[in-house]
Amino acid sequence: MAIQAPDVNRVLAPDGTxxxxxxxxxxxxxxxxxxxxxxxxxxxxxxAVTLHRQGRIGTYAPxxxxxxxxxxxxxxxxxxxxxxxxxxxxxMYLARGLPLEDVLVYLLGEGNxxxxxxxxxLRTFPPTIPIATQLPHAVGTGMAADYRGDxxxxxVSFGDGATSEGDFHEGMNFAGVxxxxxxxxxxxxxxxxxxxxxxxxxxxxxxxxxxxxxxxGVRVDGNDVLAVYAAVSDALDAARAGEGxxxxxxxxxxxxxxxxTDDPSKYRDDEEVAEWVERDPVERTxxxxxxxxxxxxxxxxxxxxxxxxxxxxxxxxxxxxxxxxVEDIFEQVYAETPRKLxxxxxxxxxxxxxxx
Ligand SMILES: Cc1ncc(C[n+]2csc(CCOP(=O)(O)OP(=O)(O)O)c2C)c(N)n1
Numbered sequence: 536m537a538i539q540a541p542d543v544n545r546v547l548a549p550d551g552t553x554x555x556x557x558x559x560x561x562x563x564x565x566x567x568x569x570x571x572x573x574x575x576x577x578x579x580x581x582x583a584v585t586l587h588r589q590g591r592i593g594t595y596a597p598x599x600x601x602x603x604x605x606x607x608x609x610x611x612x613x614x615x616x617x618x619x620x621x622x623x624x625x626x627m628y629l630a631r632g633l634p635l636e637d638v639l640v641y642l643l644g645e646g647n648x649x650x651x652x653x654x655x656x657l658r659t660f661p662p663t664i665p666i667a668t669q670l671p672h673a674v675g676t677g678m679a680a681d682y683r684g685d686x687x688x689x690x691v692s693f694g695d696g697a698t699s700e701g702d703f704h705e706g707m708n709f710a711g712v713x714x715x716x717x718x719x720x721x722x723x724x725x726x727x728x729x730x731x732x733x734x735x736x737x738x739x740x741x742x743x744x745x746x747x748x749x750x751x752g753v754r755v756d757g758n759d760v761l762a763v764y765a766a767v768s769d770a771l772d773a774a775r776a777g778e779g780x781x782x783x784x785x786x787x788x789x790x791x792x793x794x795x796t797d798d799p800s801k802y803r804d805d806e807e808v809a810e811w812v813e814r815d816p817v818e819r820t821x822x823x824x825x826x827x828x829x830x831x832x833x834x835x836x837x838x839x840x841x842x843x844x845x846x847x848x849x850x851x852x853x854x855x856x857x858x859x860x861v862e863d864i865f866e867q868v869y870a871e872t873p874r875k876l877x878x879x880x881x882x883x884x885x886x887x888x889x890x891x
Contacts, residue, residue, distance in 0.1 A: 543786050544766060545756035547823050549814060559765040563828040569610060569760045570820045570830075571838060573602035576626035577817055578842040579635060580791075582850065583625075583642065587795040591854070592642040596623040600758075600790035603816030604722050606630045607763030608690060608785070611771055615687040617676050618659040619669040623722075623789075624692050631659045635846065639853035644863070658687075667697040670706030670719070677710070677717040677774070688716040688774035690767065695735050696727025698744065707782070711748035716774035718767060719745075719782040722757060724789040729802040745782035757785030758816040761823075787816070 546557045561569075580599050586592045598605060601623070609630035612618055620627045628638055641662075663669040673691035680687050697703050698721065710717045721741050725732050738744055745752030755766040763785055770781035788811035792799050799808075824830035862884045865876055872880065 543754045543756040544762055545759045546761035546765065547756075547759045547819055549819075551822055551826060553823070553827070557762065557765060559761055559768065561761070561764070566761075566820075566824060566828060567830075569606055569764065570817075570824055571842075572606045572610070572626065572630045573760065573817045573820060574838055575635075575842050575845065576602050576606065576629055578839075578846050579625065579629070579638075579849075582846050584791070584795060586642075586850070592639075593644060595642060595795045596793065597789070597791035597795070598623050598626055600788045600811060600816065601722055601724055602626050603760035603820065604757035604763055604785040604787045605692075607760040608692065608720050608767045608783075611764050611767035612690055613687065613771070613775075614656075614658075615685065616658065616771060617673070617680070617687065617689040618657075619673040619676075619689065619691040620659065620662050621669070621692055621694065622662045622664050623694070624662060627692060628659065631657055633657060633659065635849035636853045636856070639849055640857055643853055643857040644859045645857045667693055667700035667702035667706075669693070670697070670702050671709065674706045674710045674713075674715045674717050674780075677715040677780075678713055681716055686775055688718060688771045690718045690720055690771065692720045692722065694727060695721060695723040695725070695732050695741060696730065697721070698741055699727075699735055707745070707748045707780075710780040711750050714777070714779035716777075717780045718770040718774055719780065720767065721782065721784045722787055723784050724757075724787050726789055726793070726799075726803065728793045728797065729799075731803075740784060742782060742784040745780075750780050750782070752782040752784065754784045754786060757787030758814050758819060760816060760820050788814075790815075 544557060546554050548554065577599060580597055583592065583595045584597055587595045605624055605626035609618065609627040612631065618627065618631055625638055629635060660669065670691055670693065673689045677689040693703070707719065709715065723732060723741055727735060740754055742752030742754040753766050755762050757763060766783050770783055773781060790808060790812060821830065821835070862880065865872060865880045869876070
């Protein structure tokens with residue numbers, strides 16, 4: 536039986552009209568900021584895929600299509616809130632204020648964001664690669680802040696695939712029982728590598744799962760930056776006010792590959808991608824800016840130039856600051872290198888015949 540998923544909350548309708556009742560009524564400069572961050576993230580994302588193809592960074596998880604979800608959610612955070620992103624949430628880091636150089640240094644194989652994060656007081660954790668393990672951590676961090684009497688909440692980001700993990704259910708259950716000030720932010724981008732959303736859960740929506748844990752779930756158009764911002768702001772305000780957790784399902788789409796080592800043409804068709812590209816979040820924000828705030832072609836050109844320059848500058852700085860060689864692959868895991876690895880090292884590093 537096909538289960539019909541209910542509609543999503545949105546501010547910006549696909550035809551460009553605005554739902555006044557849901558509009559968070561942000562100032563023009565805040566909307567420009569939300570757009571600027573999305574353009575910055577996309578410019579970086581495209582560059583990162585190129586850098587991978589050129590062998591200059593390691594495996595990279597593209598975020599294209601998810602800019603509004605990531606930027607809208609991170610922008611809603613207050614300075615004292617905590618943020619737990621994943622490996623795909625580069626735009627969240629940028630919106631949170633992490634310098635792009637730091638994101639790049641990590642992708643170049645050095646550091647893990649955390650080295651630089653504390654001095655800057657970003658309260659933003661390193662990206663989690665094991666799926667859903669950050670959820671219990673986020674709940675615990677929220678509870679700890681609550682015990683200390685701090686006026687803050689935590690936001691934890693994850694994908695639709697993460698909702699099949701035990702850690703998702705444990706985190707949600709704990710948050711519900713202890714009224715943890717935690718906002719669960721699920722970017723339902725329709726795919727978990729090659730597994731479609733329909734094979735992930737038999738529930739009509741991900742948002743409805745919150746009801747089983749005794750709190751509210753909200754479904755929002757994840758390609759509508761204003762709707763995401765409004766939903767996450769409300770949830771964070773409620774969490775800080777002692778009203779407990781909330782689950783937000785941001786319905787969006789991963790336009791690119793799962794990572795730079797994935798070929799999505801093996802499991803999804805071009806028509807599906809094209810349909811979602813029609814609802815592109817960055818374009819939608821630009822159209823809104825033009826209609827509502829008089830954004831001009833000159834503004835657009837200036838922003839694009841700024842983003843290109845800023846990305847190029849960050850890449851140059853990060854590449855200058857890092858100098859890993861192939862031998863470093865063997866240095867970071869074992870205190871004493873096992874014999875098998877020593878032999879591999881000899882072959883790769885010490886053999887002058889090997890073309891690097
Ligand atoms: C515990 C665990 N199991 C399996 C994997 C391998 N893996 C990496 S990404 C991924 C899919 C995750 O999909 P989703 O949660 O929807 O997030 P998305 O990648 O779409 O952003 C899987 C299974 C992993 N990283 N961690």
